[in-house]
Amino acid sequence: MRRMKIVSLLVKDYDAAIDFYTKKLGFNLVEDIPFGDRRWITLSLPGDGCSLAFELAKSAEDLALVGK
DSSP states (O other), X not given: OOOOXXXXXXXXXXXXXXXXXIIITOXXXXXXXXXXXXXXXXXXXXXXXXXXXXXXXXXXXXXXXXXX
């Protein structure tokens, strides 16, 4: 059986997204590592093998996609 391991999400603000996904939706913060001018951030639900990775939206095109 095939399973998704990681899903990337565009976010406007790393810290606001971490706050929402951990405090409101129950995700656990797995990694928050500086990566140049960005960060490598992954979260997962307890007991689930799928992770979310946040990608910071910077361009107008990316910002238009946030939340869709």
